[in-house]
Amino acid sequence: MKVKFALAQINPVLGDLEKNIKKHEEFIERAIQNGADVIVFPELSITGYKLNDLTQEVAIKPYDALLSKIFSLSKKIDISLGFVERGDDEIPYNSAMYIENGRIKNIYRKIYLPTHGMFQELRFFGKGKILRVFNTKYGRVGTVICRDFFHPSLVFLAYAQKADFVFAMSNMPLRGLEGEKPGIQHMVEYAAYTYANFFSQFIVFVNRVGFEDGMGFYGGSFIETPSGKVAGFSGILTENLTFAEVDTEEIFLRRQAFPLLREEDFNLINSNLNRILSEDRNV
Amino acid sequence: MSDLTLNYEIVQKFIVEFIKEEVVSNGFNKGILGLSGGVDSALVAYLSVKALGRENVKALLLPYKMTSPESLTDAMHVVKDLEIPFEKIDITKIADSYFSEVKLNNKLRMGNFLARVRMSIIFDKAAEFNAMVLGTSNKSEFLLGYGTWYGDMAAGIYPIGDLYKTQVWELAKFVGVPDKIIQKKPTADLWPGQTDESELGASYKNLDAVLHLYVDKRRTKEEILKMGFNESLVNNIINRIYKTQFKRTFPPVAKFSSRTVGIDFLYPHDFKR
Numbered sequence: 009m010k011v012k013f014a015l016a017q018i019n020p021v022l023g024d025l026e027k028n029i030k031k032h033e034e035f036i037e038r039a040i041q042n043g044a045d046v047i048v049f050p051e052l053s054i055t056g057y058k059l060n061d062l063t064q065e066v067a068i069k070p071y072d073a074l075l076s077k078i079f080s081l082s083k084k085i086d087i088s089l090g091f092v093e094r095g096d097d098e099i100p101y102n103s104a105m106y107i108e109n110g111r112i113k114n115i116y117r118k119i120y121l122p123t124h125g126m127f128q129e130l131r132f133f134g135k136g137k138i139l140r141v142f143n144t145k146y147g148r149v150g151t152v153i154c155r156d157f158f159h160p161s162l163v164f165l166a167y168a169q170k171a172d173f174v175f176a177m178s179n180m181p182l183r184g185l186e187g188e189k190p191g192i193q194h195m196v197e198y199a200a201y202t203y204a205n206f207f208s209q210f211i212v213f214v215n216r217v218g219f220e221d222g223m224g225f226y227g228g229s230f231i232e233t234p235s236g237k238v239a240g241f242s243g244i245l246t247e248n249l250t251f252a253e254v255d256t257e258e259i260f261l262r263r264q265a266f267p268l269l270r271e272e273d274f275n276l277i278n279s280n281l282n283r284i285l286s287e288d289r290n291v
Numbered sequence: 292m293s294d295l296t297l298n299y300e301i302v303q304k305f306i307v308e309f310i311k312e313e314v315v316s317n318g319f320n321k322g323i324l325g326l327s328g329g330v331d332s333a334l335v336a337y338l339s340v341k342a343l344g345r346e347n348v349k350a351l352l353l354p355y356k357m358t359s360p361e362s363l364t365d366a367m368h369v370v371k372d373l374e375i376p377f378e379k380i381d382i383t384k385i386a387d388s389y390f391s392e393v394k395l396n397n398k399l400r401m402g403n404f405l406a407r408v409r410m411s412i413i414f415d416k417a418a419e420f421n422a423m424v425l426g427t428s429n430k431s432e433f434l435l436g437y438g439t440w441y442g443d444m445a446a447g448i449y450p451i452g453d454l455y456k457t458q459v460w461e462l463a464k465f466v467g468v469p470d471k472i473i474q475k476k477p478t479a480d481l482w483p484g485q486t487d488e489s490e491l492g493a494s495y496k497n498l499d500a501v502l503h504l505y506v507d508k509r510r511t512k513e514e515i516l517k518m519g520f521n522e523s524l525v526n527n528i529i530n531r532i533y534k535t536q537f538k539r540t541f542p543p544v545a546k547f548s549s550r551t552v553g554i555d556f557l558y559p560h561d562f563k564r
Contacts, residue, residue: 021316023562060557182305185297219312221560222448224305244301245308 009257011146014039014047014085015229015250017242019218022056025066029054029074032089035249036081042251045146046086050177050216050229051118051154052102053090057179058220063132067094070105070112082107086144088151090177092133093117099134104151104177106142114142118153119162126181126223127155139165147172147256154178157199157213167207168274172259174203178215182226182245193228193244200232208234208262208269210254217247234262295458295503299465302458303338306450310342313448314423316561321422325413325443326350326369326377327480328362332427333369333472334463335450339425340373341466349420350377353409355386362480365472372469378416382408402481406442414445423447431456431495434502435528436535437479437487444538455499493524501528 016035020028032054039047055066068074070093078087086108093103093115102118117136121129139162141150150166157163157176166174184191200211210233217227229242231252240252263269314322322339326332339348352366370377386408395401417424426446428438430453438444451459456477463473477487477495488494501520504510505528515525541553550556
């Protein structure tokens with residue numbers, strides 16, 4: 009099945025829900041006009057990243073009226089966006105929601121919240137605990153958010169649930185300008201290539217651009233296919249909407265040519281992990 | 292040893308985007324800077340013109356009677372090459388009236404005073420030109436504390452604040468700053484014959500190598516000494532970093548309320564703009 013993706017490499021205004029939601033609506037409308045099946049935004053796409061004390065001011069319930077136009081647009085296109093979720097437990101989460109046909113299909117709460125160096129997420133957000141893959145018209149989708157993507161164990165969880173697509177919605181600041189491309193970009197592409205190949209799934213990486221307090225997000229959004237090819241690279245440091253069509257048939261072909269999933273023994277992994285956790289006090 | 296080579300094509304693009312966006316998100320479309328004739332302010336001028344357009348970058352030439360004529364010539368060279376609006380204001384009368392009033396004859400205090408007079412003029416002219424003040428401090432100066440607090444360090448943004456001096460030279464070559472400005476000895480130009488390297492006691496090549504190892508690579512003093520760097524150089528650099536930390540942080544506030552500015556009033560700098 010052919011699926012047309014729209015990668016929304018946007019530059020949100022920090023803390024301005026209204027402006028950002030308007031930008032989402034514009035990008036979504038453009039994606040609809042171009043016949044895309046699904047549009048993917050970056051992490052915290054309706055709020056911006058470095059919120060700090062603003063976190064509680066921009067936290068919204070998933071069905072907040074601010075998103076009503078986006079919900080109605082979702083009758084024509086699937087939408088994955090990032091927001092600060094005010095949870096039922098009244099804790100703010102760094103979350104991604106997947107909207108399909110006017111309804112929320114899935115909410116994923118970021119699990120690994122970086123808190124070191126320039127990152128302060130655990131000071132402001134609750135930690136997610138569940139990675140649940142969900143069905144869409146074009147396949148099974150798992151979401152991870154930014155730092156989560158650097159934990160192969162999380163992408164493995166999506167693999168264990170037979171995900172066809174993993175969305176990596178990110179706000180990755182640029183760092184490392186010694187080489188041909190930014191060090192962070194090299195690391196992301198290397199990870200995507202590895203995951204896509206060994207987990208025989210599509211990796212949909214969408215990163216934002218723009219500056220907040222000196223941090224510059226590098227963009228560089230792309231899709232990595234299960235046979236290790238890049239579809240639709242967005243370039244770095246500029247806002248844009250990139251379209252990329254992929255064929256899910258590639259997953260079938262890959263899983264026959266290199267049948268790792270068929271070989272995989274998840275029970276064995278599970279029992280070993282249980283053994284390790286019970287035996288080793290250092291884990 | 293340490294390699295400070297960067298991909299200057301991406302560095303340039305990154306800094307140009309940074310200036311463009313930070314100036315606008317702070318509510319301006321213009322920038323203003325003091326142009327000394329040295330490489331730091333020249334580089335910021337070239338990058339700012341790329342980001343904002345030549346009519347939106349204003350240069351201020353602020354000589355004192357002891358400023359070398361060569362500095363003025365070099366600053367004018369930049370102004371002409373970039374075709375940017377500029378103003379020249381001689382600060383001799385302003386400064387000398389204070390120096391004679393308080394009978395000041397101490398080079399360091401006079402130098403700092405001149406830096407703060409220039410700062411006052413730059414900020415006043417920024418209000419007139421409705422522009423953001425573009426800082427020209429680099430990472431070597433920041434870390435060594437080699438700059439006047441609330442003087443040349445006062446600015447709205449620091450486009451080259453993450454570049455060591457030796458990297459400033461390389462980027463300056465890449466963006467086309469005139470060779471003569473890149474080649475000359477760095478000086479704060481506070482008195483005749485002053486040079487950064489004689490005052491700091493080492494070449495920027497050595498200073499940057501040690502700073503890079505100590506700060507970026509987090510190598511210990513012992514490890515750096517083993518690599519063959521001079522002990523007094525390393526001690527001097529590390530002491531300078533510690534002694535000048537106050538210049539790089541928000542000053543301590545006596546905290547007793549639930550949200551205190553500088554401690555836990557944690558709004559970002561760039562929000563809702």
